[in-house]
Amino acid sequence: MCRLKKCGGAAKTLLVLAVGLVLVAQPALGAPRKSVKQKLQEDPELSQFYLLLEQNVLANFTLNFHKATFFAPTNEAFQRFKGPVDDKLILYHIASGVSQTLDKLSDTVTTSYDGSPPLWVTRLQKGNTNKKELFINNAKVLEKRSNFQGVNSQNSPQVLHVIDEVLVPLTSVSTDTSVDNPDAAGFLAQSESVQLGSHRVRSFRQRVNQNQKEAVFKAGGGNTFFIPVDEGFKPPPRPEKIDMKVIDGHVIPGRVLFIRPTPTGEEFDTLAFTDNIRVQVSFSTQPDDKSHRAYVSSNTVVGDTSHPTGVVMAEIVHANIPVKNGVVHLIHRPLMVVDTTVTQFLQSFKGIVSEKEDGPLNKLYEVIMDHGGEFMTQITNMKSLTLFAPSNAAWANANLNNILQTKDKVKEILRMHLVAEKLPLETILSENIIQVESAAARKNLYFNVIRHGHNETLTVEGGGVNATVVQPNIAATNGIVHIIDRVLGIPYSTVGEKLATDPALNKTFWLAQSERFNEQLNNPHKRFTFFVPRDAAWEKAELHYPSTHKKLFMRDFQYHAKSILERHLIVDQAFTMAELKDLFQRNESAVPHTVRDVLHIKVKEIDKTEAETGEAGYYIEWQGERILVSRPDVECTNGIIHVIDSALLRDTDVYVTGGVRGLGPVMSVLTLLLAATLAF
Structure with missing residues (x-):
């Protein structure tokens, strides 16, 4: 502690500096606050709004003498505005007689425009937070630039809010x-x-x-x-x-x-x-x-x-x-x-039935008409149908460019989006419909329901593409239209990406992460045939081989997963199920080589007349077991996935060589060393 005589000069200096900082940080008592008019004059991004205020006599009078709340569009908002800008327009942006900050705004604000029409205030919840976005009619309030409070020459309080659109009365x-x-x-x-x-x-x-x-x-x-x-x-x-x-x-x-x-x-x-x-x-x-x-x-x-x-x-x-x-x-x-029929619905946005030039499905309509219109004739003649219609955004995929040049391929793709019966969303959900035949030969559509709380979203897969139904149940006199977010039948993902995103293949994807097995599946220069057990297949394995299944899904033993999955994977060749069937018919001893070993399987196709028990479709026979291929020919950019109902799994596939992973080889070496030592 310094003595007063020694430190008195320093203390006085610090006191003067402190007072000076306070005076700099705060305006002097009684100093006038900046007015809204001054704020507008100083903000170059609000110059158009201020110019209109000056040009209108009533608006200018309010700015200088009245209590008011101003909603000021930015210059950029005026540049986007396509309507006429007259001096009266500014009055729809002024609430005279009130000065309200954002938290004090009620659901309506009376304006100075002719007839005093209201502005409507909407508070929109922002995600899962407690924050809310404010809108005045259709304009968003720029909150960081709003809530400016000032007084005019008559000491009347005023508030300025900045918005991103011009308000239109x-x-x-x-x-x-x-x-x-x-x-x-x-x-x-x-x-x-x-x-x-x-x-x-x-x-x-x-x-x-x-x-x-x-x-x-x-x-x-x-x-x-x-x-x-x-x-x-x-x-x-x-x-x-x-x-x-x-x-x-x-x-x-x-x-x-x-x-x-x-x-x-x-x-x-x-x-x-x-x-x-x-x-x-x-x-x-x-x-x-x-x-x-x-x-x-x-x-x-x-x-x-x-x-x-x-x-x-x-x-x-x-x-x-x-x-x-x-x-x-x-x-x-x-x-x-x-x-209207389904055909008329497609036409109604294209200037055929109405004067509209565009619509939510105009890209689909153009593709249909650019390839001869046979598909349009087909749906026109159908008395009952469901069309899974790709949205305009779905056609922006770059993978479509080459395909759209091939007329026959486009016809097949269009038919894949068509089902010869009415399938409203409620029917698919209530009857638990998993798959249906499309109008394309030997091409089925597969449904899956994703549930988030009380919300249910339907996805549909065709030809390896998984699309989400973004607008279900558009009704027509002869059918139903569901708008989807992707074009079916044109693969856009690798085998690895498909495995990672398909909700029915989660368990296989989880296993494939061990030993970095799934990294190879994204290689664009390789071709794969992958027999992928669906989640229900692993649940079946849990019933038949509980101990093996338990170990397989434990982190400590997951190194076995790689060798088991290698049994399901053929590299350098992408076989459809029809090609595999044909291969075995021509040569019964033909066996495809998987990464792990020779896969001794047989392929059989059972049609509806033969399927007295079980389902029609492709089956593979492996070690005396007949396994349904529940989703054949899921096309990917670098191969084909066949989703199967049982894993190619044996009870002896998972074994324990030591208490800790990796100790088996170490213990073997120690045993040899011990034996050699004893022999010596």
């Missing part, structure tokens, strides 16, 4: 008149007077009036309304199918759902969700060449004679139209109405 066709904040019913009544581009909604309005359902569109609170445009009422007699229940199926009560903040695939109850009929809707998006197209799908879970079950999909042609009691989305055809 309902505007009049004529610049001389304004739209006085109508509800959805008023929107229908005044539709010819508002900016809707080339779209008209007279037909739907007429059906609403004839069925006396105006009250549905006048309902207070926040709702979501889907209104089909006139082009979607072709061909007749579709208009007559728009009855009271169908109209109810176009309204989601109590939820204001703009496109961006609405989770894809989440189902919402409509007004047509009652005791007698149950209809839900969900949103989805599909990428096209420039951006993403938005779609809405109605799912009639419980129907009646006039309203069949299934999904009807419609493109949202004009989204996010704000009204007094929610939001309106214009769609290209009515929901719930099942009045």
Whole structure:
């Protein structure tokens, strides 16, 4: 401890420095806070918004003298905006009379635009965290740049929030008149007077009036309304199918759902969700060449004679139209109405039945028509079918480029996506359907259900490709369409990658990790034939050889797994089951060489007439056991997998040479040394 006389000068110096730091870190008491106006002037990325504020008399007056909350789109947002930018537009971005930080925002914010229309606030849960993303109508709030608080020249508090899209109010066709904040019913009544581009909604309005359902569109609170445009009422007699229940199926009560903040695939109850009929809707998006197209799908879970079950999909042609009691989305055809064949559904997005140029399956349609259209003729003539239709994104796979140049191969691939019976998702799940025959000769489709809690996702495999059903149960008068995320029949993964991703082959993949066995399976310069036991095969082995199975799946003894799997693997040749069958028919003594040894098997095919017991299909016979090949010819980029129902396993395959792995050879050497020593 220093004495005061000796350290007094140093103490005073430190005190002065400390006070100086405090003064630097904090503004002087009574110093004016920066205003929102100053903040806008200093931020170059908000210059377009500030310019519009200055140009509008009311907006400029509010900025300088009133309490207010401002929602400022970035310059980039204005550059993306394709609509007209007039000086009135800025008023839809101002809430006068309130200064609210994000946590104080209610579900609606009244704006300064003509008629005081509201802005709708959505709080979207961010993943599994407690954080939430905020949206104003369809615009996302940039939270790190928001919540700026300041006062203007009149000492009125103001708050500035930054958003990533321009907010678009309902505007009049004529610049001389304004739209006085109508509800959805008023929107229908005044539709010819508002900016809707080339779209008209007279037909739907007429059906609403004839069925006396105006009250549905006048309902207070926040709702979501889907209104089909006139082009979607072709061909007749579709208009007559728009009855009271169908109209109810176009309204989601109590939820204001703009496109961006609405989770894809989440189902919402409509007004047509009652005791007698149950209809839900969900949103989805599909990428096209420039951006993403938005779609809405109605799912009639419980129907009646006039309203069949299934999904009807419609493109949202004009989204996010704000009204007094929610939001309106214009769609290209009515929901719930099942009045087209599968062929017409494919055509309805391609300018044949409607005026749409693109759709969720336009790439599939182009492939069909580019290769002669025989496939289209085939499905047109079928009275009952299921089409597993690859989405537009599925066709972007580079592996398809060469295949698409071969007409016969494309025809076979298309037929692999077709089943000659109606298979809605519920039927596949309830009847536990594992496989079905496709329209391609000797090509089956295999189903698997992945469960996450209460959610069930269907996957379908064909020709070695495992695809996920991303939109099930699109209903047609003669069948069902399931949209999938990959093109079947065109392999895109190696043998190793297929083993790692197939949910039915988890146990074999786990064993294949020992001794780095699976690394070779990704070699693109090799060709493999791999007889892969499915998970159920190992469960069967556990019953027959409990001790062997137990050791095999223990880490300490897993070195045996490599030699057992080598018995299942043929290297440098990729045999289909038909080729193996033909090989044995030509030469009964022919035996393929696996990595481990000579595989003494026989191949037999049993058709439906012969299969009195068991299943039809390919079998291999090994050591007196007949083993079903439950999934033959799973094609990969470097070989073929045959999924089998039993492992090629003997009870003597796993043995213990010592208490610890690796001690067997060591003990043998020690024994020899001991014997030599004793002999000496």
